[in-house]
Every structure is written in structure tokens, then in C-alpha cells.
Amino acid sequence: MGTMLTINDINVFYGAIHAIKGVSLEVNEGEIVTLIGANGAGKSTILRTISGLLKPKTGSIQFEGQEIAGMPAHEIVKTGISQVPEGRRIFAEMSVLENLELGAFTRKDKDGIKADMELVFERFPRLKERIGQLAGTLSGGEQQMLAMGRALMSRPRLLLLDEPSMGLAPLLIKEIFTIIQDINKTGTTVLLVEQNANMALSIAHRAYVLETGRITLSGDAKELAASDEVRKAYLGG
Amino acid sequence: MDFLHQFVQQLINGVSLGSIYALIALGYTMIYGIIKLINFAHGDIYMVGAYIGFFAITRAGLSIVPALLISMVVTGILGMIVERLAYKPLRHAPRISVLITAIGVSFFLEYASMYFVSPTPRTFPEVIPSVAFNVGPFIVNGQQMLIMGITLVLMLILTYIVQKTKLGKAMRAASFDVETAQLMGINADRVISFTFCIGSALAAAAGVLVGVYYNSIDPLMGIMPGLKAFVAAVLGGIGILPGAVAGGIILGVIEALVSGFISSTFRDAAAFAILILVLLFKPSGIFGKNTREKV
Ligand SMILES: Nc1ncnc2c1ncn2[C@@H]1O[C@H](COP(=O)(O)OP(=O)(O)OP(=O)(O)O)[C@@H](O)[C@H]1O
Numbered sequence: 001m002g003t004m005l006t007i008n009d010i011n012v013f014y015g016a017i018h019a020i021k022g023v024s025l026e027v028n029e030g031e032i033v034t035l036i037g038a039n040g041a042g043k044s045t046i047l048r049t050i051s052g053l054l055k056p057k058t059g060s061i062q063f064e065g066q067e068i069a070g071m072p073a074h075e076i077v078k079t080g081i082s083q084v085p086e087g088r089r090i091f092a093e094m095s096v097l098e099n100l101e102l103g104a105f106t107r108k109d110k111d112g113i114k115a116d117m118e119l120v121f122e123r124f125p126r127l128k129e130r131i132g133q134l135a136g137t138l139s140g141g142e143q144q145m146l147a148m149g150r151a152l153m154s155r156p157r158l159l160l161l162d163e164p165s166m167g168l169a170p171l172l173i174k175e176i177f178t179i180i181q182d183i184n185k186t187g188t189t190v191l192l193v194e195q196n197a198n199m200a201l202s203i204a205h206r207a208y209v210l211e212t213g214r215i216t217l218s219g220d221a222k223e224l225a226a227s228d229e230v231r232k233a234y235l236g237g
Numbered sequence: 238m239d240f241l242h243q244f245v246q247q248l249i250n251g252v253s254l255g256s257i258y259a260l261i262a263l264g265y266t267m268i269y270g271i272i273k274l275i276n277f278a279h280g281d282i283y284m285v286g287a288y289i290g291f292f293a294i295t296r297a298g299l300s301i302v303p304a305l306l307i308s309m310v311v312t313g314i315l316g317m318i319v320e321r322l323a324y325k326p327l328r329h330a331p332r333i334s335v336l337i338t339a340i341g342v343s344f345f346l347e348y349a350s351m352y353f354v355s356p357t358p359r360t361f362p363e364v365i366p367s368v369a370f371n372v373g374p375f376i377v378n379g380q381q382m383l384i385m386g387i388t389l390v391l392m393l394i395l396t397y398i399v400q401k402t403k404l405g406k407a408m409r410a411a412s413f414d415v416e417t418a419q420l421m422g423i424n425a426d427r428v429i430s431f432t433f434c435i436g437s438a439l440a441a442a443a444g445v446l447v448g449v450y451y452n453s454i455d456p457l458m459g460i461m462p463g464l465k466a467f468v469a470a471v472l473g474g475i476g477i478l479p480g481a482v483a484g485g486i487i488l489g490v491i492e493a494l495v496s497g498f499i500s501s502t503f504r505d506a507a508a509f510a511i512l513i514l515v516l517l518f519k520p521s522g523i524f525g526k527n528t529r530e531k532v
Pocket residue numbers: 014017019037038039040041042043044045046086195
């Protein structure tokens with residue numbers, strides 16, 4: 001089980017705001033790693049930096065041995081990293097099918113795309129029923145499924161998920177987390193950002209805790225879930 | 238009966254004039270959709286298109302359709318060059334800087350054209366025989382047929398590109414949400430460049446068709462139609478392609494009716510009165526929606 005993603009001492013700024021301060025983290029092949037932290041801690045900023053939407057001022061990001069910090073976002077997808085962004089960001093004025101097709105934008109293997117679309121429909125049967133529907137008319141849960149299906153269409157080796165539980169009912173959250181575990185078991189490494197620390201720690205192998213741009217704790221997910229610091233700050237007691 | 242007759246005749250004139258506005262408005266709205274820029278140089282791109290068509294006919298001796306195609310290709314490339322040199326360096330600049338740059342590009346194209354082709358208006362050669370068709374009691378002349386026919390064909394092609402091709406889907410995705418489009422692996426710079434190319438090519442077609450229709454072109458000919466097409470794009474809902482077409486046709490029809498029944502002096506006033514009314518009562522335009530995705 002080799003290291004897949006290595007982030008080494010990155011600093012990310014929004015203008016003068018120093019959002020990420022010397023963060024290092026690793027994701028090994030086959031893992032689910034979760035990054036938890038309060039509002040504004042910088043979780044999304046880290047994912048957006050990995051995806052290339054933001055450039056770190058200093059530090060390095062290596063994916064499967066290749067330096068990707070500073071590469072344009074549309075090139076990073078091709079290396080095998082895909083993101084489900086915060087708030088889903090589906091293309092509301094396009095159909096479910098078109099959203100999924102866009103997920104496969106970098107691919108040319110027509111048969112492979114078709115097969116992967118079938119897999120997405122197996123995983124999310126509700127999307128198949130709504131294939132021609134405009135994505136903006138889907139329910140919140142269906143939109144989350146679409147965003148995940150769309151990200152899977154690039155056949156990523158590393159899937160970045162930014163708060164997939166946001167705004168969903170508890171039952172649906174459970175369903176989504178089961179699907180994340182399932183995606184992981186079928187060979188996709190997952191880096192999961194969550195505010196719902198309870199759920200995230202229950203499915204993750206390892207975890208990092210982020211506070212105002214710095215990693216303050218890291219380790220085995222079960223151990224962190226049991227630790228006093230994490231329980232007080234993130235698990236409500 | 239006489240009133241009705243004149244009304245329908247003005248409708249025909251209005252639709253052909255409106256087709257021209259629609260072609261220009263499409264470029265406005267596509268470019269606005271993708272980089273949120275009101276490209277004030279768009280009317281001048283249309284003027285350059287008219288001149289390229291003019292020289293293709295007079296110097297190279299081409300007939301109208303090849304001249305139109307050449308003008309579209311060359312002007313499309315010009316649009317890409319303008320974007321690359323003037324707007325791309327300002328991708329992360331405040332919007333007002335880009336807007337001011339667009340005004341600069343507009344002046345540059347107008348006065349560079351004056352320098353190279355002289356400010357004197359040119360008489361556009363007669364490229365199609367002046368015939369008139371009688372459709373029942375109404376008259377449609379050859380130029381109008383040409384304008385409406387070519388506009389229709391170009392719109393069908395554009396619809397196909399935007400709806401069915403991969404690049405068209407990338408365009409729609411990037412117009413909706415450029416960051417997420419990049420997460421899909423879409424190269425936003427390429428899509429923007431392509432959008433300028435298509436928008437400029439459509440404007441060039443409008444320029445050549447206007448040359449055919451009014452027989453006269455000059456380096457400042459783009460100012461008024463540019464503004465009118467902007468009104469059309471706002472009327473239809475800026476950023477919405479069918480809106481640009483509808484806005485263009487509606488504007489053309491209103492202008493024709495105003496010139497036919499009131500006086501052609503009020504034509505331009507009517508167009509800008511529409512702009513004011515739309516901005517007052519429905520700023521999102523006829524096709525504009527206020528709702529977006531659920532969160
Ligand atoms: N576009 C931006 N411009 C300026 N500051 C920003 C921008 N985006 C985020 N920030 C700031 O960077 C910090 C980290 O934000 P980020 O969105 O990464 O937090 P987060 O951990 O994802 O929070 P949440 O759980 O609310 O999604 C915050 O202080 C935020 O205000």
C-alpha cells in the first residue's frame with residue numbers, strides 16, 4: 001500500500017489572507033482519509049488546491065510521484081484526481097445525462113465511458129430514472145448523487161469529496177456514506193472533507209483535524225474518535 | 238385592409254432587419270455568458286467582417302457565399318486574437334478594467350480601419366440579382382430572402398454545435414460555472430477562445446449581409462448596430478442564446494413598425510426606450526430566470 005498523495009508544507013493565500021499555513025498530509029492507496037474541522041478552517045481550500053483551482057504559494061503536492069502543484073485544474077483531472085465540490089455544483093441547466101458526460105470530458109474511450117455510466121446507474125438507480133431531467137430540478141440528495149456520479153465518470157484513482165452530507169436528511173446521509181465506503185472498496189482512494197465528524201470518522205481509516213489553516217491532530221480514525229480533544233470539539237461531548 | 242397589408246409588409250422588413258441584430262446579439266450574449274463581459278468591440282468586429290466580405294467580392298471576385306464564409310473564418314480568427322491579446326491578460330482583473338479595455342479595442346478597430354481602408358463609405362457590389370418575390374400580396378426581395386435564409390442556416394448550425402458537440406457542451410458548462418467546468422477537465426481558456434471565434438464569425442456574417450442589404454459600408458458602421466444588438470441581447474436575457482435571437486427579431490420588428498407607421502426618425506429612440514423599459518421592469522430579460530440550482 002504505497003503513498004498516493006503527499007502534501008508537503010503548503011501555504012495558500014487568498015490575497016493577503018493566509019488560509020493554509022504549512023499543511024502536510026498523506027493519503028495512501030486504498031484508504032479513506034478524512035479531514036475534519038470547523039467552518040472556515042480551510043478544508044475546502046485544501047481540496048481546491050489539490051485540484052488546481054488554487055495554487056499554493058510554497059510547498060509541494062505529489063500525486064503518484066508526479067508534482068501537481070501549479071498544474072492547471074483541467075490537467076490535474078487527467079492525472080486521476082476528481083472532486084465532488086462543496087455545494088455539489090452540478091450543471092443545473094443541463095440534463096442528468098449531460099452532467100455525467102461532462103464528468104467523462106477528458107476521456108475518449110467510448111465503450112469505457114458507456115460501461116462506467118452503467119456502473120454509476122447501478123450505484124445510483126435514481127439517476128437512471130431521471131436521465132433526461134434537468135439537473136437543477138433534482139432533489140438535494142439526488143443532486144449529491146449526481147455530483148458523485150459525475151466525479152466517478154472520469155474514473156479517478158483519488159476521489160476528493162467536500163462535505164457530501166451537507167443539507168441532507170440523516171437517512172440519506174447514511175446512504176451516501178455507505179456508497180462512499182462502497183466506492184472505496186471497489187478500488188478508489190478517498191479524501192473526505194466533513195463537518196459531520198461522527199460519520200466521517202466512522203468510515204475513515206485515518207483522519208486529520210484542521211484548525212484555522214493548521215493540522216492540529218492526526219492519526220487512526222477510531223483512536224481520534226475516542227480521544228477527548230476530538231470528542232469535545234467535534235463530536236459534541 | 239390597407240393597414241393590415243402594410244403591417245405585414247413591415248413585419249417582413251422587421252424580421253430581416255431583426256435577423257441581423259440577432260446574429261450580432263448572439264455573439265454578445267455568448268461572450269457575456271462565458272466571461273461576463275459586455276464586449277463593446279463586438280459591433281466593430283461586425284464592421285471588419287463587412288469589409289472582409291467586401292474585399293473578397295471586389296478584389297478576389299468571389300460570389301456571396303464563399304465571400305461570406307471567408308469573412309466568417311478570418312473574422313473568427315480576429316476575434317480569437319483580440320481575446321488573446323486584450324482580454325486574456327485581464328482574466329482576474331476587476332470587470333470594469335475589462336470593460337474599459339473593450340471600449341479601447343472598439344476605438345482601435347474603428348480608427349485602424351479608417352487608416353487602412355479610408356473613412357469614405359464603400360458601395361457594396363450587387364451580389365444577387367435584384368428580384369422581388371410576391372408572396373400573396375406581399376413583397377419579399379432577394380436580399381431579404383438571403384438574409385433570412387442564411388440567418389436560419391447559421392442558427393441551425395449554432396444550435397447543433399452548442400447542444401450536441403463536446404465543445405458546445407463545454408461552452409455551456411463553462412458559462413454556467415467556470416470553476417466546476419475546469420474540475421471536469423475543461424480547458425476554460427480554449428473554450429473562451431472558441432466562443433470569441435464563433436461569436437465573431439456570426440457578427441461577420443451579419444456585416445456581410447448588411448452590406449448586401451444597404452449597399453454601403455464604412456468604418457463606423459458597427460456603432461449603432463452594436464448598441465442595438467446589445468439592446469436585443471438584454472431584451473432576450475443576456476447570456477441566453479434563444480433570448481438573443483428573439484430579442485433581435487422583436488427589436489427589428491418594432492423598429493420597422495415605428496419607421497413604417499410613425500417616422501423613421503424615431504426608430505433608434507424606440508430601440509433605446511425598449512432598453513430602458515426592460516431594465517426597469519424585467520432586467521433579466523424575456524427569457525431570464527431568477528431561480529438557479531437548489532442548495
Ligand atoms: N474566495 C475567498 N476569498 C477570500 N477568503 C476566502 C475565500 N475562500 C475562503 N476564504 C477564507 O479562507 C478560510 C478557509 O475557507 P474554506 O472555505 O477553506 O473553509 P472550510 O474549512 O471549507 O469551511 P466550511 O466548513 O464552512 O466549508 C476562511 O477564513 C475563508 O473566509
